[in-house]
Amino acid sequence: MDKANKKDYSKYAVVMEKIVKRFPGVLANDHVDLFVERGEIHAIVGENGAGKTTLMNQLYGLINSDSGKIYINGAEIKIRNPNDAINAKIGMVHQHFMLVDRLSVVENIVLGMEPVYGPFFARDKARKQINELSKRFGLFVEPDAIIEDLPVGIQQRVEIIKVLYRGAEILILDEPTAVLTPQETEELFEILRALKSQGKTIIFITHKLHEVMAITNSVTVMRLGKVTGVVKTVDTNPRELARMMVGRDVLLRVEKGEAKVGKEILRVEDLHVNENRGLEAVRGLTLSVKRGEIVGIAGVAGNGQTELVEAITGLRKVEEGHVIFKGVDITNFSPKKRRDMGMGHIPEDRLKHGLVTAFPLYYNFILGKHDDPQFCDGEFLKMPDIKRFSDELVKRFDVRPPLINLLGANLSGGNQQKVIVAREISFGPDFMVVSQPTRGLDIGAIEFIHKTIISMRDKGVGVLLISMELEEIFSLSDRILVMYEGQIMGEVTPQETTTEEVGLMMAGHRLEDLRTQEA
């Protein structure tokens, strides 16, 4: 029986058999089977918390399974730590890059396996080996550049070379496209195809279904720690994959009616804002948002979006220019005053700026309104009123579990975001800055948040949406502005543009130039 099994597995680069991994209170992997053929690109898809990364961390030895077996090229092996995985020619590119920012490309790649002359680090040998790898796989990098100076797409190449340098034949990529522009994603896919053509096996974790369709050969779908489907990519479609992931039919793109655009509510005029180190991050930016429309700002992270949001919401000093809200120049108003005037804010980092994670939900729901007579009687908080109010919000926004005494830290990302959205909407704002509202959320939660944003718009709220996810920008926005190095590259509507065009603007091309080139 055993022998027959081993024979069967010889065509597979990776077989994981009945893998069980339990975390306190969660069965993260419940008898998961995974079969990856040699030389294929195999996708593992699933919502957050489905257990994809947990499964891969076991394959890479970062955590150990409770039970189950792993076969590499047909032979059973034990992988206790990353070194065992490296010896089995398995490499992993993590979702959050594992790079040392201050070190050079060369140093990062060879770290842990450095070529040496005696005690000295042999930088020239390392450089030579890396240049050979770059050439072979078409992965160009500047060996002596410092990591923190490189764009994310290049940093990811460094991660891939790092894995290849260790002789990996099996590459695990954990949500590799989450941080890339469409062009960078396309370049990554080219690299993956080149790797595949040289016989490498690739395991690709994602929740972006169009990427699965574009690049993979077969798919394993996971939900709540279990495998819910194994299909060949050619035999499936995004709708079917989404149903297997979520367990019900999902709207991949929310439906929305025509915008009923009203009067202008926010205007930003020739705004200049500095980032933390004093360099100019927003450089003469002008925009306007009207009631009842969603204006989306697309762009690669770090092009001044954060500073723009902070300047509009009063969290950062404006160097030059004006922010005009409801006809009043609020450039120097405090955040509190802006909120009182009807400005809501869903911040990009929900843990840092959105919630007090150490507070129970009922306090989180009244943050910013703690001195409102509704909740505060001069000096004392009106606890029964606060709790009643929180209970209502928890029900209305379907926060799970619906317990207002839970600490903010104890909720899942999607539910934390629901708490923030609930709080901001309960203010009854006329204008809302929404920054990265679905980062790291799964399909179900994204659907909910998107519907909520659209319903706000339909009630006449002006929405400024900042997102790194082009999908999100396209499906929600009535108008799209593309931001690059602190400036607007152009304004388009989702109907009359393409992701390619927006992608080019995100990389610094101006709309005028693109359109004239075409003509």
Added chain:
Amino acid sequence: MNAWIQAIINVFINPIFYKSTLNQSTPLILAALGGVYSETTGVVNIALEGIMLIGAFGGVVGSYFTGNPWYGLALGVLLGVAMAALHAWASIRYAGDQIISGAALILLAQGITGFSLVELFGKPGSTDLVRSIPLVNLGSFENVPFFGKIFNSLSPLVYIAFASVAFSWFLIYKTRLGLRMRSVGNNPEAADTLGVNVYNVRYFGVLMSGVFASLGGAFLSIGELGQFTENMSNGRGFIALAAMIIGNWSPTGAMWASILFGAASAFNDQLQSQGILHLATNTQYLFGMIPYIITLIVVGGLVGKSRAPSSDGIPYIKD
């Protein structure tokens, strides 16, 4: 006013000022190097002050009981490394707060030295005079005008300090171990996934800080005079930390900053001794602030531009 200008000129044309600068810089350079080792691997070590103190005390005790100041130096370093090991144990093995551990060790060092001082020498305040490390005689170089007066009869520890800077620079920037130290201080997770043993590298960094800080301390006690006085390090561990920060966590930068502080201190001493100023005794306290005022100005002006290793002070907990 003219008297002041004359006094300042007198200071600068006197070789003694330069010699004093070297002597005052040496303990700072050594202790700042210690800080560089520890913090490059990501462990903040404010215990430098305490390690210097115990190094100074160990130097005198060793010299007192063996009659050989070199054994004293060895004992000082041994005690310094032991103290650093406590810091490493608390902050690496148990992921404790590095500031609290460091502060506790400073108090511990003051307690141990104060107590042992009375136990071993029978009186508080200071120890008996012991043999100090012999100064280096440069022979006929002594007769070279100006420079002879600066460089003759320096402690060998002065040379050791500058040699240590070169050694440390090579170690940190040119060797495999140094690369691993820098990676562990900036992104221990990344280093860990590549098979670098984060804990061992951090232990190495912290223990080395014990070696260098206690050398700096021993210089204070058995470098010239051969005596330990209570609380002898007198804030130099903190000045060394400032030098490390101003020097942007690099051995050479820390050296230049230490020399700046050493020169400020030497300048202060030499200026006070200028008879033409007719200074009242209480003004010396004002003058004594000079190095610290310089610290404040330099820290205010330069620190913005220097950057600590990204994971400095953050314990690494493997999950």
